[in-house]
Amino acid sequence: MSCWETIIDYGLRSQGIGERLLPRSDFTLCQQFTLIGSGMIWNIYFGIVALCTGFFLATAVALGKASHSVYLRKPAEWFIFVFRGSPLFIQFFFAYFLFLSLKSQFPIFSPLTSAWAGALVVLFLNTAAYSGEIFYGALLSIPKGEIEAADAYGLSGWARFRRVIWPTMLRLAWPAYTNEAIFLFHATTLVFFSGFPAFQQRGDALYYANYFADKSFNPFIPYPILAGYFIVLTLIVIGLFGLVNTRLNRHLPQARRKKLRIRPQILR
Amino acid sequence: MSMYYAFGTVLLLLGITAPVALSFGFAGASAARSHIAPLRWIGQTYIAIVRGIPDIAFFLFFVIALDQGFEFIRHKIKCPDWDEPIRQGNDFVVCTAAKLPLGNAPQWVHETYGFALAVLTFSIVFGAFAANVLLGAMRAVPLGQLETAQAYGMTRRQTFWRILVPQMWVYALPGLSNLWMVLIKATPLLFLLGVEDIVYWARELGGSKRPQFTDYPHPDWRMWYFLALLVFYLAFTKVSEVVLNRIMARLSKGQATAAGEAQRKAAA
Numbered sequence: 001m002s003c004w005e006t007i008i009d010y011g012l013r014s015q016g017i018g019e020r021l022l023p024r025s026d027f028t029l030c031q032q033f034t035l036i037g038s039g040m041i042w043n044i045y046f047g048i049v050a051l052c053t054g055f056f057l058a059t060a061v062a063l064g065k066a067s068h069s070v071y072l073r074k075p076a077e078w079f080i081f082v083f084r085g086s087p088l089f090i091q092f093f094f095a096y097f098l099f100l101s102l103k104s105q106f107p108i109f110s111p112l113t114s115a116w117a118g119a120l121v122v123l124f125l126n127t128a129a130y131s132g133e134i135f136y137g138a139l140l141s142i143p144k145g146e147i148e149a150a151d152a153y154g155l156s157g158w159a160r161f162r163r164v165i166w167p168t169m170l171r172l173a174w175p176a177y178t179n180e181a182i183f184l185f186h187a188t189t190l191v192f193f194s195g196f197p198a199f200q201q202r203g204d205a206l207y208y209a210n211y212f213a214d215k216s217f218n219p220f221i222p223y224p225i226l227a228g229y230f231i232v233l234t235l236i237v238i239g240l241f242g243l244v245n246t247r248l249n250r251h252l253p254q255a256r257r258k259k260l261r262i263r264p265q266i267l268r
Numbered sequence: 269m270s271m272y273y274a275f276g277t278v279l280l281l282l283g284i285t286a287p288v289a290l291s292f293g294f295a296g297a298s299a300a301r302s303h304i305a306p307l308r309w310i311g312q313t314y315i316a317i318v319r320g321i322p323d324i325a326f327f328l329f330f331v332i333a334l335d336q337g338f339e340f341i342r343h344k345i346k347c348p349d350w351d352e353p354i355r356q357g358n359d360f361v362v363c364t365a366a367k368l369p370l371g372n373a374p375q376w377v378h379e380t381y382g383f384a385l386a387v388l389t390f391s392i393v394f395g396a397f398a399a400n401v402l403l404g405a406m407r408a409v410p411l412g413q414l415e416t417a418q419a420y421g422m423t424r425r426q427t428f429w430r431i432l433v434p435q436m437w438v439y440a441l442p443g444l445s446n447l448w449m450v451l452i453k454a455t456p457l458l459f460l461l462g463v464e465d466i467v468y469w470a471r472e473l474g475g476s477k478r479p480q481f482t483d484y485p486h487p488d489w490r491m492w493y494f495l496a497l498l499v500f501y502l503a504f505t506k507v508s509e510v511v512l513n514r515i516m517a518r519l520s521k522g523q524a525t526a527a528g529e530a531q532r533k534a535a536a
Contacts, residue, residue, distance in 0.1 A: 081502070081506075082498075082502065085501065085502045085505035085506065086453070086498050086501040086502050086505070087452075087453040087454070087455070087456045087501055088453070089453075089456040089457060090456050090494060090497050090498055090501060091498070093494045093497075094491065094494035094495060094497070094498055097490040097491035097494055098491050100490075100491070101491050189324050189325065190324060193324065206324065206325060206328075209325070209328075210328055213328065213329075213332060217332070217336075219328070219329045219332040219333050219336075220333065223325055223328065223329040226325055227325060230325075
């Protein structure tokens, strides 16, 4: 079987399209590359959707934590503490079983027991908490002069937030937020290793890599392939975030613009 | 009862891994700034290779790879006249004397071996992160301190052990405490390595794969078990946070950093 046929058969296997049976023995390199790459669709899906939705909740949480009102601040603080203080792995498990018992009470929750929705909710809340903390830190380090200048121009309320505070907060938070995005993509590999079942063996990249390693007792091929895919994904994320970073910093003099650097050593 | 031992397993893992990973990190960081080129390359590769790839992939990879590596070495030493290839298609075959642990070993040896592999894996992965933190800390020690030491006629070795190492901890501590938090949150991954830890028990106790065959007098309680785990981890994180803050305050005493300066001003 040529490599092209393998790609047609397994290229969209993680979405349930194509050949139903996974290869069982005598794995070729092409099969491993195709299936693991096909699983990356899930990682990208989880990452992108959770990032885009989590961004808004993160802004809200950061504002809540910085607010003067106790009724806004306390819930935001607790939300951040709960999601940053406990392992994502346990959160997945807990959410899965929580959704299971909710499902037995109210059938309306049944989509949440499958990975595409349930795990997404957990990732969304998790990234909102981590980015919320990053945004909160940035909010505190906005230069006092910028807010005073906004006041002097007669901006207040929503206009001041939209035009001065929010862009500055994003600009200051962006390097750390890029890092968070990278870690979020890495964290998506946990989904199918927690409670969430891979329906009809439609799993993510790590699921297939693990499948190959289990079947062939040879971890030296599938895991490096997976690592390669993730390094490429990380580089793409850094590239895209770098574009946004350039735009956020476009008003600064050339010398003060900070380029995004790859800093994988920083942990989440 | 084993469930309660499982909490001990997690704490034991943390207790062993933290110092081992720290020494790996120290060795890695010292190697990475060594003047002997091959040693420096080893240190830098070690730091570079572990970062940037999902840690869970490393956990899955290293356990098999280390296991096979040990068996391969023992095979070479113990059965030199074995002529069949070790990799036969999908199988990894070594002679019986080289099996780790030996096939006739009692159960506890198997469990301890699995646990030791897990500890080694955790230490290798977190050692690389620690190495990076320590490398940064060694660079952060003011150059003037080292130059003064040289001016007093200290050798390189003396400068390293008497000036650099005692002073680097205050710079390393924020990074290391972050690492400790991440390590705590990585412990549930033990479950993936086949060690019977708390996640394993929480899953097992709640119900089996086929709930109709279980005769627990209560409905599915796994949700509550995982809630308990969540609370356990939250409490553990909180306690660590408080303790680490105390250590930081103690270490900052008399240091030429912002925190040390603030302490001096508060006292004066």
